[in-house]
Amino acid sequence: MPAPSDPARFAAPPIDRRSFLQVGAASAIAAGLGGPAHAVIRPRPIHRVAPKARNIIFMVSDGMSSGTLALAQTYSARQLGHDSHWARLWKRPGVRRASATTHSADSIVTDSAAGGAAWGCGEHCNNEQLNWTPDGRQPVPILVQARQQGKATGVVTTARVTHATPASFIVNCPRRDAEGPIAAQMLERGFDVALGGGAKYFPDELIANHASYTVVRDRAAMLAAPAAGPLLGLFHKSHMSYALDRPETEPTLAEMTRAALARLSASPDGFVMQIEGGRIDHGAHDNDAGAMLFDQLAFDEAVGAAVEFIDGRDDTLLILTSDHGNANPGFTLYTRRGEEAFPRLANLKHSFEWMNARLAKTPKDQFADRLHESVREATGITLADDEMSMLLASYAGKRVSAFAELNSPACVLGGLLANTLGVSFMSPNHTADLVEVTAAGPGAEELPELIDNIDLWKLMVNAMDLAPAKPPG
Ligand SMILES: [Zn+2]
Structure with a gap:
């Protein structure tokens, strides 16, 4: 895809990437044959401009080693009688796969703050820091940038909504554990949907200062929430329950994903959202095979909901990945x-x-x-x-x-x-393994086979053609 500054993008008549390359080749051939050096060869009338992504759905299975993905696939095949949604996506035309690096600025083994910030702002940060570079700069996170340009934005997670991975798309903070200030910054900067746990970081006084948000606290209230206005769902005081232990009052990740997509897709200018299976990581830290597997399966159901959404449309870039391996189960x-x-x-x-x-x-x-x-x-x-x-x-x-x-x-x-x-399991820690990336939709064609995690930010910004960010207001 041409860079935003590339005049080819704005040339009339509009040409797609392939025709652009054809024009170049035709000009070279003309020159080689002794034709006029500056011959203008008009492209054939073309179907449409290289498609840009109107929407981005970025899905993170936090702390997912390749063995975890394989385990969910084995379970799906043996117990459910079909491939996992993630594996089924691989077979769709145009879907690309890659391996991604995961290291942070100061560690071979990243944490989720630096891992998320790599996608959130396109820079390697130190562990524990959210969109805060080692030299102290605070690059604008991608959901803030998207919002400046009229996109609806959202985060969905089974962890606390103030936890490192969702926060990495919205806030700048030198300490990931400052979740009180992170909650305030999220509300201040604004979002259209945030669903997950973390109620303890949203005291009544804080919510009272941001009266435009509808706050829901259980599954039934989420399903009945009014369609208009920003929505904050807080389904647990801390992280939501593991899928294995989930009470009926907490929605599943797939239910939250559908609810968020229904709201965000009503936006006239498209949306950018992150969906995190936040506790696959916790199950792996605990060497708890059941917690990890069933949360990965719940994540896979959410992948199914996202695939349902992109079915039959060509305006949404869907990316599935992880921020790092964890415990390398097998x-x-x-x-x-x-x-x-x-x-x-x-x-x-x-x-x-x-x-x-x-x-x-x-x-x-x-x-x-x-x-x-x-x-x-x-x-x-x-x-x-x-x-x-x-x-x-x-x-x-x-x-x-x-x-x-x-x-x-x-x-x-x-x-x-x-x-x-x-x-x-090999340890209770994150690992430096490469992680899986799967991408579908406009912009997926730009995914190289091996990608540095920070370049996924670039891929998203290019796919949407987002203008440079202004400092957050
Ligand atoms: Zn972790």
């Missing part, structure tokens, strides 16, 4: 053991978070029994005595794992369950 048992493990994985009932909530305030002398029982209830697995000894030793701070990073109770439990569930 299904790793052969033949019969694998066949026995997979149904157990598919039938998990609850997350480690659910178990921990049950264990809170348990008297010391009842802890071991309660732990044993909670694991069985959540997973259907009865830990053996020697396994319980290892787990209790990790609770007591004793070293039980060769790799010291894997010594937390969550990692030890994840390792013990791997014997039965077949999913093993």
